[in-house]
Amino acid sequence: MSAPTSQKSPDAGAGPRGPAVAREPALAARVDAGIDWALAQKRIVGTVVMVARNGQEIYRRAAGFFDREAGTPMRDDALFRLASLTKQYVSVAAMALLEQGVLRLEDPVTRWIPSFRPKLEDGSEPVITVRHLMTHTAGLTYSIMESEDGPYHRANVSSGLDQPGLSMEENLRRIVSVPLSYVPGTRWGYSVATDVLGEVLARAADATLPQLVEQLVTGPLGLKDTGFHVVDTARLATPYGDGKPEPVRMGKEHWVSCVPSNVPFVPDRVFDARSFAAGGSSMVGTAEDFLKLLEALRTGGTPVLKSSTVEAFATESVGVEAATLAPGWGFGLGMGVLVDPGLARSPQPKGTWQWMGAYGHTWFVDPVNQLSVVALTNTAFEGMFGAFPKVVRDAVYGVTR
Template identity: 60%
Template sequence: MSLPSRHLLLLARMLLVLPGLAFAQPAALPERLDRVIDQALAEKRIVGAVVLVMQDGKLVYHRAAGFADRESQRPMKEDTVFRLASMSKPIVSVAALKLVEQGKLRLDDPVSKWLPSFRPKLADGREPVITVRQLLTHTAGLSYGIFEPEDGPYHRAQVSDGIDDTGVSLEENLRRIASVPLSYEPGKQWGYSVAIDVLGAVVAKAGGATLPRVVEQLVTAPLGMKDTAFFTKDAARLATPYADGKPEPVRMGEQHTVAFGAGGVHFSPARALNPQAFPSGGAGMVGTASDFVKFLETLRTGSGPVLKAKTAALVGTNQTGTLSTMRGPGWGFGFGAAVVLDSAQGRTPQSAGTFEWGGAYGHSWFVDPQKRVTVVALTNTAFEGMSGAFPTAIRDAIYAEGK
């Protein structure tokens, strides 16, 4: 005998609050996330977004909202291709870890073993050993021009950060990086940097092919990440990038500079369509939200065709000891992502062990292994979608149990 519909509804509500679920009221999650996205669009802080949430391997929220191109009124779609910027870093880092599993690369290999001419020196003239491990963890003594004034050493050496399009080759960019004195003794500090561009060159050498080919063979093809690569031929699916502005975001032009820190980030949107641009391991890839959530889920579960569970866990395990990172107290850094060490100190509702990062074109993502939750939020608005109110509001909506 079937139960009356009101009894079925009551039973469903009881099941929703069983202990161990990531959300006390999963039915309310879409409403909370919809409010966050709708408010950001209404306030003209972002132009468009694709947000995906996985729980226990199931897609519990997915939405494309706003415009992929505002001026032509092209709507955002779930298969829209984005410039990934620093979301490239964990993908290339995982390719390196796969080579370690295969015995083709060691974490403590000197970088000079693979790149004999890459021998940057300290300001006092000493030439320290830089290891693959230090590249992976941003403890190699390198930096980014975005942290310097426009007359800083990286700018004077014309180092590319992988987002601009200078026409420089990877080999020439490595030479320029190595010509600048190291910012600190490798292994002694943490500094966000072009290290993953250098790592990309190591991965290519150890993998015996170009970086795009090695990444495809080891990561994207096995995971079926069919839209993730170092450039796209499908301009019609590529999101138009915008920069923060008042009263609304500004459409980026070619070689568009957005103020950041002591200087600015120099964006070249055309780079994503240029197969001749050097493959930047730190910032050069394009892809979709659905591809990236596949990638994160294989790291969360430790299953799939790429890494063994023990190796996959290293991505979200602190590798930098007590070194201070840009996230401050309560945070560490793994192989490709920031890691929550202490939720209270880190001022986040995320569980200890959560790992996350983002991308300068306007992206954020995180994986909470304790809650078994993976979140990808891609926008086409820099920097609101990466470090503005939007990613914080998405995060807080995920953890707003009972609200």
């Protein structure tokens, strides 16, 4: 899809501007055009897009609205509910504990959570390992991956985006009450596995998950704006959901249409201290902080991981035959890994890492071309798997469709 230019929506202006960026004029013009198209088409409300090449930030733009109804322009230091971008922070923390020998990939989950013993339909109890959790091959699922009358819906299992005040203990009990979807290790299925992983990490390290992620990841990287709590409520972007003729501002509870079932969002969950720290979806942060995480990983992991650990982290563990979320993509220990660019219809080279977040975010790292790209929006689900992330991706590579 080509992205024609259009009149620009408001750019950053509500907060302090970031550092000066050495822009690549041709790339900047293409990405600007893609953003302008998405805003003009009312596909998204606001966005912050950042690109780094060879360790240098070459593009940064905040565009559209931070709060459309108030007329507040997006700001480049805006805080976003990260949704599944949380998984990358928690997975890096897991890799750090693996390096330290605190846990192993083949450890059974019951070593750390003795009561976590979900069964198969026939009543048998398979072993679920840390590896299964990290690769989403544990036999678990998300309610959003099943129909409205599915077992996770009936058990009221939380995705970590809803049900403020729910405890981890209660959500684990609900997960265990539902039969596994398949024998662990035999398939790939996107799931609450990273929430369970977060509890494993907390118990293994004798710390809360927020403390652990700060100690092992955000602290060493100096990511002061990212965590399981909101550091500055005035900078938290207003969330919106897909709608016609334009996205709809989220209220206290908001449902976004999706197949096979609608997805519940409760934006104020982040303010309820009783809510369990969901390793798959609970963090809040900025595009700048996330780009720093990606660049640290792309360049070898310092100061959070060894380069050999990053290589294992970002290597395909589950292949395309496992039927991941998109054709041509496999899965590593916490992120998608591009296996077949032709099948994926992507200009990215084989070995690219990528993932997304339900509140409207995507990112990718292209190790071959030394590129890191972050595109955060305040619009679910368009910013996650609508036209917008593809337009940004293609603009970075100079591809027209």
